[in-house]
Amino acid sequence: MTPQEVIPLARPVIGDRERELVDGVLRSRQLSLGPTVTEFERMWADRIGTRHAVACSSGTAGLHCCLHALGIGPGDEVITSSFSFVASANVIVYTGATPVFAEVDPLTFNMDPAAVEAAITPRTRAILIVDIFGYPADVPALVAIAERHGLAIVEDACQSIDGDFNGKKLGTHGHPAVYGFYANKQLTTAEGGVVLTDDDALYLLLKSLTNQGRSDDGAWLVHSRLGFNYRLSDVHAAIGIAQIERLDWMQDARARIAGRYQARMASVDGVTPMYEGPQRRSWFVYAPRLDPDLDRDAIIGRLEAEGVSAKPYLPCIHLQPYYRTDHGHAPGELPVTEEISASTIALPFFCEMTDEQVDRVCDTMERAIQAERAA
Numbered sequence: 001m002t003p004q005e006v007i008p009l010a011r012p013v014i015g016d017r018e019r020e021l022v023d024g025v026l027r028s029r030q031l032s033l034g035p036t037v038t039e040f041e042r043m044w045a046d047r048i049g050t051r052h053a054v055a056c057s058s059g060t061a062g063l064h065c066c067l068h069a070l071g072i073g074p075g076d077e078v079i080t081s082s083f084s085f086v087a088s089a090n091v092i093v094y095t096g097a098t099p100v101f102a103e104v105d106p107l108t109f110n111m112d113p114a115a116v117e118a119a120i121t122p123r124t125r126a127i128l129i130v131d132i133f134g135y136p137a138d139v140p141a142l143v144a145i146a147e148r149h150g151l152a153i154v155e156d157a158c159q160s161i162d163g164d165f166n167g168k169k170l171g172t173h174g175h176p177a178v179y180g181f182y183a184n185k186q187l188t189t190a191e192g193g194v195v196l197t198d199d200d201a202l203y204l205l206l207k208s209l210t211n212q213g214r215s216d217d218g219a220w221l222v223h224s225r226l227g228f229n230y231r232l233s234d235v236h237a238a239i240g241i242a243q244i245e246r247l248d249w250m251q252d253a254r255a256r257i258a259g260r261y262q263a264r265m266a267s268v269d270g271v272t273p274m275y276e277g278p279q280r281r282s283w284f285v286y287a288p289r290l291d292p293d294l295d296r297d298a299i300i301g302r303l304e305a306e307g308v309s310a311k312p313y314l315p316c317i318h319l320q321p322y323y324r325t326d327h328g329h330a331p332g333e334l335p336v337t338e339e340i341s342a343s344t345i346a347l348p349f350f351c352e353m354t355d356e357q358v359d360r361v362c363d364t365m366e367r368a369i370q371a372e373r374a375a
C-alpha cells in the first residue's frame with residue numbers, strides 16, 4: 001500500500017459467484033419476472049423467518065409500496081425520524097401524507113418513543129421506524145404505542161440488514177420491514193430492496209403494486225389497481241443470491257473491523273466511538289462523533305488530503321433544502337437530532353478493509369484532530 005492510496009468510504013464484495021449467477025441468468029434469457037427473483041425472495045423469507053418476502057427495485061420503492069398498501073394518503077401524518085437518509089421521509093411525501101419528525105435518543109440516534117407518542121395528533125396514521133446506522137430502534141416500545149393509538153407501522157431497516165431486536169429478526173415483529181441493497185449496504189444487488197412480511201394479504205397487495213397493479217391471479221394484462229413498476233430484475237436478484245451466500249462472512253467481517261475501530265477510537269482525544277448498547281448492531285457505517293469544538297469540515301479536509309475518505313453523515317432530513325422550502329422546516333426544531341447530525345463523521349468501512357487500513361484511518365484522524373486543535 002502506497003501512502004497515497006485513497007481508502008474509499010465503501011466498497012462492495014463482488015466475486016466469481018456473482019459473475020457466475022449473473023451469467024446464468026443472461027444465458028437463460030429470463031431477465032425479469034423469472035425464477036431467480038422468486039428464489040431470491042424465498043431465501044430472504046427463509047433466512048429472516050417471515051412467511052413472505054417481496055423483492056423490489058430499491059429500498060425506497062419497498063417503503064413507498066408499504067405506505068401505499070396501508071392506504072396512507074393526503075391529510076394523514078406519519079411520524080418518523082429526521083436523522084435518516086432522505087428516502088424514509090420522501091416516501092411519506094410520495095403518498096401525499098405529511099412526515100412529522102420526532103426527536104431522537106442521544107445514544108442510539110433512533111426515535112425516542114416518548115417523543116413519538118407526544119407527536120401523535122388526530123391525523124396520525126402510522127409510525128415509520130428507522131434503524132439508523134444498523135442499531136435497532138426500540139421496536140417493542142414503538143409497537144406498544146402504535147397499538148395504544150391504533151396506528152400502523154412500517155420499518156425502514158435499510159441500514160440494518162439481517163438485524164434483530166432482542167434476537168428477534170426485524171421483519172418478524174408484526175409489521176413489514178424493508179431492506180435496501182444499494183452498493184454501499186451490507187449486501188448489494190447494485191440497486192434493489194425487499195419487503196419482509198408475515199401478512200398474506202399485504203404480500204399479495206405488494207406483489208401486485210410492485211408489478212403495475214396486476215391482478216392477484218397473475219393475469220398478464222389485467223390491472224386491478226393503480227400500481228408501479230418497482231420490480232427487481234432477475235439479473236439483480238442473481239447478484240443478491242451470491243451475496244446472501246456470503247452474508248454471514250460479510251457481517252462477521254464488518255463486526256470485526258468495527259471492533260478494531262472501536263478499540264482504537266476509544267483512545268483518540270476528541271472522538272466518541274459508536275454507541276454499544278444491549279442490542280446487536282448490524283454494522284452499516286462507521287460514524288463516530290467529533291467533539292463539538294472541532295471543525296468537522298476542516299477535519300474531513302485534512303483526512304482527504306491524506307487519502308482517507310470521510311463525509312459529514314448524516315445531514316438531518318428536515319434541514320435539507322427541499323424540506324425547508326416546501327415543508328417550512330427550520331433549524332432549532334429538533335435540537336438533539338441537529339446536534340448529533342452536526343457531529344457524526346463517516347469513515348471508510350467495508351468488508352475487505354485490512355487492519356492496516358483501519359489503523360491508518362485512526363492514525364490520520366488523531367493527527368488531524370491534533371493539528372486542528374493546534375491551529
Ligand SMILES: *Cc1c(COP(=O)(O)O)cnc(C)c1O
Pocket residue numbers: 058059060061084085087088130156158159180181182192193
Ligand atoms: C439506503 C436507505 C434507504 C433505501 O435506499 P435505496 O437507495 O432506495 O435502496 C432507505 N432508508 C435508509 C435509512 C437508507 O439508508
